[in-house]
Amino acid sequence: MGDERIAQTDAELLDAYSRAVVSVVDTTGPAVVSISAGWRQEQGAERGGAGSGVIFTPDGYILTNSHVVHAAHRLEAMLTDGRSFDAQLIGDDPATDLAVIRVYNSTVLPHAALGDSHALRVGQLTIAIGNPLGFQSSVATGVISSLGRHWRMQNGRLVENIIQHTAPLNPGNSGGPLVDSGGQVIGINTAMIAGAQALSFAIPSSTAQWVVSQILMHGRVRRNYLGIAGRSRALDRRLTRFYKLQNATAVEIAVAEPGGPAQRAGLRVNDWIVAVEDQPVALVDDLHRFLVGRPIAQPVTLTVISGIELKRVAVVPTEAP
Numbered sequence: 001m002g003d004e005r006i007a008q009t010d011a012e013l014l015d016a017y018s019r020a021v022v023s024v025v026d027t028t029g030p031a032v033v034s035i036s037a038g039w040r041q042e043q044g045a046e047r048g049g050a051g052s053g054v055i056f057t058p059d060g061y062i063l064t065n066s067h068v069v070h071a072a073h074r075l076e077a078m079l080t081d082g083r084s085f086d087a088q089l090i091g092d093d094p095a096t097d098l099a100v101i102r103v104y105n106s107t108v109l110p111h112a113a114l115g116d117s118h119a120l121r122v123g124q125l126t127i128a129i130g131n132p133l134g135f136q137s138s139v140a141t142g143v144i145s146s147l148g149r150h151w152r153m154q155n156g157r158l159v160e161n162i163i164q165h166t167a168p169l170n171p172g173n174s175g176g177p178l179v180d181s182g183g184q185v186i187g188i189n190t191a192m193i194a195g196a197q198a199l200s201f202a203i204p205s206s207t208a209q210w211v212v213s214q215i216l217m218h219g220r221v222r223r224n225y226l227g228i229a230g231r232s233r234a235l236d237r238r239l240t241r242f243y244k245l246q247n248a249t250a251v252e253i254a255v256a257e258p259g260g261p262a263q264r265a266g267l268r269v270n271d272w273i274v275a276v277e278d279q280p281v282a283l284v285d286d287l288h289r290f291l292v293g294r295p296i297a298q299p300v301t302l303t304v305i306s307g308i309e310l311k312r313v314a315v316v317p318t319e320a321p
Contacts, residue, residue: 017125020181024127025139027183030080030110031055032176034131035064035087035101038074046074052130052176053077053101054185055111056212060085060103063114063208064175065190066092069099077103079110080137091215095223096159097190098203098211099175112177114212115184117204120144120163128167128189128200130176138173142166142200151191151201158285162201163187169200178202210293224291224298224317227260228253230273232283235305243310247280250305251287265315267304274310275303291317 033053038046051068055061062077069075075087085103092099103109121144128140146164153159165178169192178187187202214221230251240248251273256263273281276290277300290300299316 020125021127021139021141024179024181024183025129028054028112028177028179028185029129029137029139031112032129032131032137033062033077033079034136035062035068035175036074036076036078037069037072039071040073050131050172051174052172052189054129054175054177054188055109056114056185058108058111060105060109061090061212061216062087062101062103063177063185063188063212064099064101065188066094066097066099068175069101070094075101077101078136091219091221093211093215093221095153095221096203096207096211097153098188098208100212100215112179112183112185114205114209115180115182115186117161117163117186117206120147120180120186120204122147125181126165126167126186127179127181128165128169128173128176129179130169130173130189132170132172135172140167140169142168149201158288159203159207160289161204161207162190163204165200165202167200168192222296223320224294224296224300225260225320226262226287226291226315226317227257228262228267229255230284230287233272235272235274239305239308243305245274245280247274247282249282250274251281251284261315261317265313267302267313267315268306272305273302274305277301278303 035051035053037049041047053062053064077087078084087101087103090100124144126142142165144165149162149164151159151162173189176189177185180186186205189202191201193199232249233252235250253271296319299314302313
């Protein structure tokens with residue numbers, strides 16, 4: 001009897017799992033599109049590429065990856081019902097690998113809702129819908145295996161709070177939605193590690209919502225810019241003890257752009273940034289993290305070691321070029 005009860009329970013759980021997946025595919029699947037992109041090459045040739053996206057408004061706004069559409073001269077989106085539309089790039093953000101494109105159509109298009117990625121938990125069911133290797137409207141399931149991962153994009157910028165999940169991804173899945181059991185888009189699939197099993201990553205919907213709001217308001221993501229390039233270096237222990245610093249490393253300024261915000265404030269090459277608004281700075285990523293989402297041109301106070309002198313310097317950032 002015990003084995004029969006276990007078998008019955010397993011069958012019921014499997015049936016519930018299947019119903020959840022089918023329900024999500026029925027409700028969210030029609031909002032997933034296949035994206036075809038073309039880039040001009042020499043002598044009039046075109047290089048093509050493909051990816052996925054998800055419609056998030058009834059009037060045709062689509063969320064996808066920046067690397068799927070960046071600098072493309074031709075974009076086309078195909079719905080699951082076979083309809084195909086020319087698409088226009090509204091804006092993209094390589095720093096988070098997100099982009100918004102739009103198709104124009106007189107009818108209301110199927111669309112999906114962006115969920116709350118802050119509420120996610122490890123072990124939660126995830127469903128990836130996309131067009132891997134050209135196979136349209138493919139579905140893969142898995143679970144969230146980790147939250148709060150960091151992923152460094154090709155441009156060197158660190159993206160935080162990446163979702164790691166086990167739903168298999170392949171080329172063509174890029175830009176497609178990662179969906180929870182309620183049909184809410186909780187992430188945009190962005191990468192997998194080639195040769196590894198069940199190591200897939202998605203940009204969380206909370207990041208996507210911020211990027212979308214920036215793109216729809218400004219056509220781009222506006223970020224603060226200090227006009228410096230830096231590197232993390234170990235601080236001299238005598239200085240950390242003398243000034244009672246909390247961090248063992250700081251950001252040494254390697255380049256100060258002529259006429260840039262940092263140089264205008266008096267900062268120079270070989271100065272060490274140890275804090276921003278009294279928050280310790282150990283890595284360049286700490287500066288990026290602080291400046292993201294902060295109002296453009298709002299002054300910030302940097303704590304700097306110049307030579308052996310510790311001083312506080314007010315810098316007025318500009319918008320990143």
